[in-house]
Amino acid sequence: MAGLPERKTLPRLDESLLTHLPPFSRLEKRQIRIILDQASSRRYDEGVAIFQEGHPAERFYMLLDGYVRVVRITPTGEQVTALHIPAGQLLGIAKAIGRDTYPATAMTASEALALSWPMHLWEKFVSDYDGFGTESYKTLGHRLGEVQNRVVEMATQQVEQRVANALLRLINQTGRKVDNGIEIDFPITRQDLSELTATTLHTVSRLLSGWEKQGLVESRRKRIVVRDPHALVVLSQK
DNA sequence: CCATTAAGCTTCG
DNA sequence: CGAAGCTTAATGG
Known part of the structure; x- marks a missing residue:
């Protein structure tokens, strides 16, 4: 039986996917085209890991649809959820905090759709694209604040x-x-x-x-x- | 105040 | 059906 080809050629990703999202909103169509042409797109079922804590951080992601839970395993083996990430945010941006492994596991909380790029493009994106770096660090800072609040809550409330x-x-x-x-x-x-x-x-x-x-x-x-x-x-x- | 244990019920696939 | 999700009560740190 002649099997289907492993990978069908995907329809060309449309630029409007990214134009409104903060890390890309300051870019021109031409630049977004280049970025999209380097991206892989993939759909995930609910409850699967997009990447795992401790694994080599090979790619970074933009969540286009759905929700993701960022989960860590404590030394005693329990899962703790650090936060939820909605569509429109970057994910797995280990390079931004100077790591070469993922600091946490990303589980889909619903069906999800994400683009991803090889991590070696991270530096290039930051240097080539105006606003990409600053916007990314903004969301990163925001998330960090959230996680810290949670820690304080656990201790005090x-x-x-x-x-x-x-x-x-x-x-x-x-x-x-x-x-x-x-x-x-x-x-x-x-x-x-x-x-x-x-x-x-x-x-x-x-x-x-x-x-x-x-x-x-x-x-x-x-x-x-x-x-x-x-x-x-x-x-x-x- | 809250975790743990245990038991039974409901809903989904 | 069985498994997953949810509820409630009892007990004890």
Whole structure:
């Protein structure tokens, strides 16, 4: 049987994919064309690793669609989720922080689509393309701040506050308006939330049940809608 | 206050 | 069906 060719020639990537995204927004069409011609495009199922902590950082990525969880494994073997990254952001930019291995694992939290380039192009992009470097470092700084906040939270806040904060961040970064509130835009389990907040799925389940009775949230399996964000803010500050 | 254990229920594939 | 996801209660650090 004559097998299909391993790799079909993809339709040419359209420049509009990148023109609005901050790292590329200051570039001309011609430059974006060159960048796209060097990119590989790939679709990922939900729940697969795009790259793994500790592995050689061979490529960097631009997430075009979907959501990615940045996950680290603690010395004791538990997973902790550092943050979620929405479409439109760079990913796996180890070179930017002077590393040649990935500092964390990137798991898809939904179906996802990403472009990628060989890491050796990183320096070239930074030097050749106006705004690419500064924008990248901006998002990097932003993420670092987030992770640090999380660390402080773990040390100072009680579980209820941490979970409330995690939900607020999730709806801020990845929320989608629905009729009765704001829904987290990708499938998220109580287990996932517990890994974000360093607690157990049982505690998360109890908290969500309680909040549901008070009308703050609404949840079904893998879906959470926040009906009253302000009430969560209040909770997160006691 | 919260983790752990254990048991049972629901939903998905 | 079985597996994954979720709930609830009891116990104990």
